[in-house]
Amino acid sequence: MSTPEAALYENSFFVEGGNFDTAGSVSSQIKALLKHMRLPNDVVRRAALVTYESEINIVSYADHGRIYLKVTSDYVMIEAIDKGQGIADIELAMQEGYSTATDKIREMGFGAGMGLCNIRNFSDFFRITSDVGKGTHLKMVIKIDKLFDGI
Ligand SMILES: Nc1ncnc2c1ncn2[C@@H]1O[C@H](COP(=O)(O)OP(=O)(O)O)[C@@H](O)[C@H]1O
Ligand SMILES: [Mg+2]
Known part of the structure; x- marks a missing residue:
């Protein structure tokens, strides 16, 4: 018997700031991994979305970052x-529509100002902390609802 907290899978992924050629590749990888683990579609979709928005924000506004993924039988946790x-x-x-995206970022189709509020809406738990001049830390948890007890 495993404890509820035992990690089934853990990994982390580097995200390069400013590189829009590879932007989205980490969230694609994570989406494929979660699908492969046969998690419920809704969990995969929400986890992919919050990862994608976090990744695009690192590419758009940070020098570099790392996205941490942890999957247990109860939840998917993503930290950026x-x-x-x-x-x-x-x-x-956090406000809908607020964005400091440059024209270059907007031309690529980003910068609608919906990323952080969508992350909050699609997560069961969301925490953001940030230090000016140092960096930003996002933590998201998506619960895996069990349809039946004991299975
Ligand atoms: N990782 C980050 N580092 C620095 N600033 C960020 C980061 N993520 C978001 N921001 C700031 O918060 C704003 C809102 O982010 P978001 O809701 O994702 O909208 P958008 O990315 O479309 O601007 C950004 O425009 C930016 O000013
Ligand atoms: Mg964004």
Whole structure:
């Protein structure tokens, strides 16, 4: 018998700031991994979305970062930890439509200002901390609902 907290899978992935050629590759990998583990579609979709938005934010606004993935029988946990400019006003950054994206970023189709609020909405647990001039730390948990007890 495994304890509920025992990790079934753990890994971490490097994200390079400013490189839009590879942007989205970490979330694609994580999505494929979770699908392969046969997690419920809804869990895979939500985990992929929060990872994608976190990854794009690291590429757009940080120097570099790392995305940590942990899967247990009860939840998927994703942490995005970057080194970079950080966020001075988190409450403002969380608002729908607020964005400091440059024209270059907008031309590529990013910068709608919905990333952080979508991350919060799609996570069962979400925490963001940031140090200006140092970096930003996002933690997201997506619960895996069990349809039947004892299976
Ligand atoms: N990892 C990060 N490092 C620094 N600033 C960030 C980071 N993530 C988000 N931000 C800031 O928060 C704002 C809102 O982010 P988000 O909701 O994802 O919208 P968007 O990326 O479309 O601007 C960004 O425009 C940026 O100013
Ligand atoms: Mg964003």
